[in-house]
Amino acid sequence: MKVGGVAMRPLRAEPARDAVVVIDQRLLPHRLQLERLATPQAVHTAIRDMWVRGAPLIGATAAYGLALSLNEAADDAALEEAAVWLRQARPTAVNLAWALDRMLARLRPLPAAQRAPAAWDEADAIAEDDVRANAAIGRHGLVLLQAIAARRPGPVNVLTHCNAGWLATVDWGTATAPLYQAQAAGVPLHVWVDETRPRNQGASLTAWELGQAGVPHTLVADNAGGHLMQHGRVDLVIVGCDRVSARGDVCNKIGTYLKALAARDNGVPFYVAMPTSTLDRAIEDGVAEVPIEERSAREVTHLSGLDAAGQVVEIAIAPAATVAANPAFDVTPARLVTGLITERGIVTATAEALAALPGPG
Incomplete structure (x- = not known):
């Protein structure tokens, strides 16, 4: 990029x-x-x-x-x-x-x-x-965006969570690859960018990426996604993943599960961009078996950003004695996933589909 x-x-x-x-x-x-x-x-x-x-x-x-x-x-x-x-x-x-x-x-x-x-x-x-796989994910995901654009006027509204862009890969990104290819194909597009607390990768990284590429986007607080879906302002959700179990459970940045629940409640398709290198066939039950990284409490109790003088500073947002927990990931059960966008094509999040899916090649 x-x-x-x-x-x-x-x-x-x-x-x-x-x-x-x-x-x-x-x-x-x-x-x-x-x-x-x-x-x-x-x-x-x-x-x-x-x-x-x-x-x-x-x-x-x-x-x-x-x-x-x-x-x-x-x-x-x-x-x-x-x-x-x-x-x-x-x-x-x-x-x-x-x-x-x-x-x-x-x-x-x-x-x-x-x-x-x-x-x-x-x-x-x-x-x-990795570059080739992500480009292929982009081509397969583009079909979804083109289908929505063909049904009605106006931009296709996509909500994403965390940063699954080219900064998270060697190039193209996973969840962003369909967005960049849609832009190149002339598909009208708008992206809702979750801030993604506590490290704010959506606000800091995804918004920066999309801005560099000229993709129209709006930054929203993490808790705004369900509201946007209720009011018909999200056409589909595309997120990345850090690990996918053999039956299709998806481990991704903390907060992804809540987006999947909101999407299911509002009939919004929920897709996961998944390079096959992210499929862990040794794990069946993602909720029970995926090791969830617990990161520093300071990521929750403090924020960093630019001050009025243009210097990057860290500020506390909680009382000094506050105990904070910081699980970095959660797991979305396969039943909430509409489909997995892989470099081999779009497959269902089921044990049968994933068993038949060839590995990285």
Whole structure:
């Protein structure tokens, strides 16, 4: 995608294969800052502390982190230790483990001397596969938007939650890919952007992305979605996902479940953009089995933003002694999901449909 008319990705490998460059997303939308990560330790920190975030981007970044570690040592013990350590950076998004498992499958059979270049090749392949998958998700999701536009005049109103845009992937995004392709196809469009507390990824990231692309959008408080649906102002909901169970339960940013309930109550289609790399066939019951990351209470009790002088500052919004809980994700049961938009096409959120779905390719 483009920033100020210039093509940009949130992750790219340096040509010398000695570092990767990422956008530090903690600083958006106030400042666009690139960071050079030259060690696996730096990659681990960037994932853990959410310089990079979004399931597909976490996976690709971790793959490069493993490649960086093999620049230092590539024997069997070093390979396994680095993979275990990177896997622990964040627990919920399955793409991290999926990418590392794909790397290990490629690297374990090789002699140590061949592993580092092969690791960089495989990490590059994971990144480019993500771009292709997201572009395909966009094409399949575009059909939904075109069908709504054909039925009536006016813009298609889409509600989304959190940031499942190109900042959360290597390019295109998942939930935003159909939006960008609809815009390119001339489909009139308007996006309701949930603020997405507590980290405000909708307000800080999705609104910034859509603004850069010229997509009409309106920022709303998280609790406004149900009201908008009640009054016929949402045609469909499209969200991303961090993990999908074998029967179609969807783990995504906290608050997604409430949007799905409101959509079901108001007859609004609820779609999930799901790269097949996000499907976890080892988990059946998403509510019971997906590990939910509990993040710092400070994300709930404090906010950051620009002050009148243009400086980024943090403010407290709760009494100092307040105890806060911060589950980062929730799980939407498959029965509330209208369909899963994958790079292979749109499928139902059922065990049968997902069992027949080929893996990433």
